[in-house]
Amino acid sequence: MQKALNINADKCTGCLQCEVACSFEHTGTFNPSKSRIKVFKFHDEGRFVPYTCTQCAEAWCLQACPVEAISYDAETGAKVVADSACVGCKVCTIACPFGTVNYVPDTGKVAKCDLCGGDPKCATACPTDAITYVDASMTGLEKMRAWAAKTDVGLQAEA
Incomplete structure (x- = not known):
């Protein structure tokens, strides 16, 4: 469920x-x-x-990521950012129509809700x-x- x-x-x-x-x-x-x-x-x-993040089914952030740093967690339904793969290009921040993917200057990566x-x-x-x-x-x-x-x-x- x-x-x-x-x-x-x-x-x-x-x-x-x-x-x-x-x-x-x-x-x-x-x-x-x-x-x-x-x-x-x-x-x-x-x-x-x-x-x-509403973890939308369309997942524009996931689709837009050029390095496939965002993946779908089938267990939780969350779209999860892999810090090890993220290059900080911010394309996902532009793709998200809700503004819930954010660039983190401290890390040079993006962050979004992963449902913990x-x-x-x-x-x-x-x-x-x-x-x-x-x-x-x-x-x-x-x-x-x-x-x-x-x-x-x-x-x-x-x-």
């Missing part, structure tokens, strides 16, 4: 525990700027939105369950249900 990160921005408090856990897992430092997940802050609205090998630390660290690691087939269904519930309420209000 494939699993995926499910992000519910309505539950995010902006605590940045996900960013800290991710940076520690991948770099050994507690430094949110080195995290592979980012929390966007919408100060005017008082909202926070965690955002990271099937145990994503961002989900483990999230105190509000804004980030969960669930059966991949459930992420779309739950989002559709939530949207439908909001739409139904909106339609009832108009009546």
Whole structure:
């Protein structure tokens, strides 16, 4: 069973525990700027939105890599960057339409979410369950249900 990160921005408090856990897992430092997940802050609205690679089926990053440094992990479904093969050309950063593959100046390579090998630390660290690691087939269904519930309420209000 494939699993995926499910992000519910309505539950995010902006605590940045996900960013800290991710940076520690991948770099050994507690430094949110080195995290592979980012929390966007919408100060005017008082909202926070965690955002990271969605491990999309199209995998433009994987297809664009000229040295085949990005591979598909069949066990986790993650598209994983092999540091030993990455030449830091940044083609994958351009190919990703979501901006979730990032160049890391410290290493001269790129980095993206790799689902921590099937145990994503961002989900483990999230105190509000804004980030969960669930059966991949459930992420779309739950989002559709939530949207439908909001739409139904909106339609009832108009009546």
